[in-house]
Amino acid sequence: MSKPLEGIKIIDFTHVQAGPACTQLLAWFGADVIKVERPGSGDVTRNQLRDIPDADALYFTMLNSNKKSLTLDTKKPEGKEVLEKLIRESDVLVENFGPGALDRMGFSWERLNELNPKMIVASVKGFSDGHHYDDLKVYENVAQCAGGAASTTGFWDGPPTISAAALGDSNTGMHLAIGILTALIGRDKTGKGQKVAVSMQDSVLNLCRVKLRDQQRLERVGYLEEYPQYPHGEFSDVVPRGGNAGGGGQPGWVLKCKGWETDPNAYIYFTIQGHAWEPICKALGKPEWIDDPAYKTAEARQPHIFEIFGTIEGWLADKTKFEAVDILRKFDIPCAPVLTMKELANDPSLRASGTIVEVPHKKRGTYLTVGSPIKFSDMKPEVTASPLLGEHTDEVLASLGYSRQDIFNLHEIKAV
Numbered sequence: 382m383s384k385p386l387e388g389i390k391i392i393d394f395t396h397v398q399a400g401p402a403c404t405q406l407l408a409w410f411g412a413d414v415i416k417v418e419r420p421g422s423g424d425v426t427r428n429q430l431r432d433i434p435d436a437d438a439l440y441f442t443m444l445n446s447n448k449k450s451l452t453l454d455t456k457k458p459e460g461k462e463v464l465e466k467l468i469r470e471s472d473v474l475v476e477n478f479g480p481g482a483l484d485r486m487g488f489s490w491e492r493l494n495e496l497n498p499k500m501i502v503a504s505v506k507g508f509s510d511g512h513h514y515d516d517l518k519v520y521e522n523v524a525q526c527a528g529g530a531a532s533t534t535g536f537w538d539g540p541p542t543i544s545a546a547a548l549g550d551s552n553t554g555m556h557l558a559i560g561i562l563t564a565l566i567g568r569d570k571t572g573k574g575q576k577v578a579v580s581m582q583d584s585v586l587n588l589c590r591v592k593l594r595d596q597q598r599l600e601r602v603g604y605l606e607e608y609p610q611y612p613h614g615e616f617s618d619v620v621p622r623g624g625n626a627g628g629g630g631q632p633g634w635v636l637k638c639k640g641w642e643t644d645p646n647a648y649i650y651f652t653i654q655g656h657a658w659e660p661i662c663k664a665l666g667k668p669e670w671i672d673d674p675a676y677k678t679a680e681a682r683q684p685h686i687f688e689i690f691g692t693i694e695g696w697l698a699d700k701t702k703f704e705a706v707d708i709l710r711k712f713d714i715p716c717a718p719v720l721t722m723k724e725l726a727n728d729p730s731l732r733a734s735g736t737i738v739e740v741p742h743k744k745r746g747t748y749l750t751v752g753s754p755i756k757f758s759d760m761k762p763e764v765t766a767s768p769l770l771g772e773h774t775d776e777v778l779a780s781l782g783y784s785r786q787d788i789f790n791l792h793e794i795k796a797v
């Protein structure tokens with residue numbers, strides 16, 4: 382089956398997570414992604430947190446599937462020459478080096494645009510160009526702090542908290558992929574490439590936009606009625622951390638189920654949707670709450686929402702998280718068990734849908750990874766193994782017109 386991005390050649394000058402997540406997605410959808418790596422070491426994640434000696438770490442394999450690996454020292458003149466050839470025939474270059482690294486290498490946007498005016502140059506940086514922090518190097522947690530996620534995550538009596546979800550890294554990569562695809566469609570109309578830039582701070586903030594909503598509401602009315610601080614606690618002039626409260630108009634909380642005393646994940650998330658109040662009361666065996674003015678509306682419930690959650694926990698005490706959800710789903714109540722990575726890894730539905738896939742790898746044997754979360758009616762993205770360091774160097778050089786002798790002579794700039 383032909384894939385929509387087949388024929389799009391991408392120079393993948395990315396490392397760690399933010400950039401690789403972007404190019405991996407484009408590779409799944411058919412793009413020819415050539416990962417350019419430093420000879421000898423390659424992407425630093427090949428070696429980070431290894432679980433098998435001498436085999437690429439899962440950190441690398443799970444972010445670089447479906448790609449080719451070209452080892453090339455792009456600081457040496459011969460390496461630059463090869464890169465220039467590649468640039469002339471590629472559609473996109475993606476990079477997430479520290480600020481200024483590509484310029485220092487001699488490949489500024491102006492130079493790249495001169496070499497190939499049709500090429501799209503896509504970058505991830507910690508902060509946007511011209512930002513007062515635009516010289517900073519940034520990793521995931523730094524971005525979560527700079528983008529508003531940390532100050533609004535966690536509990537009010539604890540410190541700012543980092544989410545396990547890669548809001549700074551993979552999320553930024555997904556934003557960049559949207560930018561690249563948009564620029565490719567734009568190029569079809571104008572014939573010109575352009576520079577696409579995404580900052581990790583901006584991408585985190587984009588996902589925290591409801592918190593910016595809350596900041597403005599707080600400044601206008603002085604309180605936020607869906608936060609646990611309302612109505613008994615205090616609000617300052619900044620959006621507080623709301624624990625596990627639901628972010629919209631539906632109060633929710635993480636509630637204990639049978640076995641919580643020994644199993645740290647024996648919980649469900651329970652949401653009280655306004656129109657589901659009647660089914661909730663029925664599910665809990667509390668029909669008297671349906672028309673009681675102290676419980677009937679969301680506004681009336683809020684002052685004693687934790688008493689209501691306590692009653693629900695009483696109901697949950699003899700039910701596992703799975704049993705509870707099986708009952709509540711019949712009443713159309715939005716809820717889910719709190720799932721562990723072990724449960725997700727073995728979930729038959731996720732295996733069947735291709736969201737969790739097993740990938741054979743030359744050195745590791747089989748590893749588990751997350752497949753495409755985007756599903757298509759006409760295409761099923763297949764996940765293939767990440768490349769070994771320099772696995773495709775000779776193949777890529779040959780495709781650029783280098784002879785066997787030339788390739789041999791280039792030994793110094795490509796040696797693994």
Ligand code: CAO
Pocket residue numbers: 396397398399400417418419420453454455456477478479480481482483485486505506507517518519520521550
């Ligand atoms: N051949 C020769 N040199 C190469 C090369 C190659 N194939 N590939 C990379 N290099 C060089 C670069 O030219 C650069 O050299 P100089 O600094 O001397 O100019 C160097 O390797 C890479 O520098 P870096 O700043 O990108 O790497 P770092 O490990 O110091 O920092 C990171 C890593 C992630 C903090 C930084 O790249 C960064 O801030 N990136 C932008 C934000 C980002 O994407 N962060 C997400 C990372 S995922 O958590």
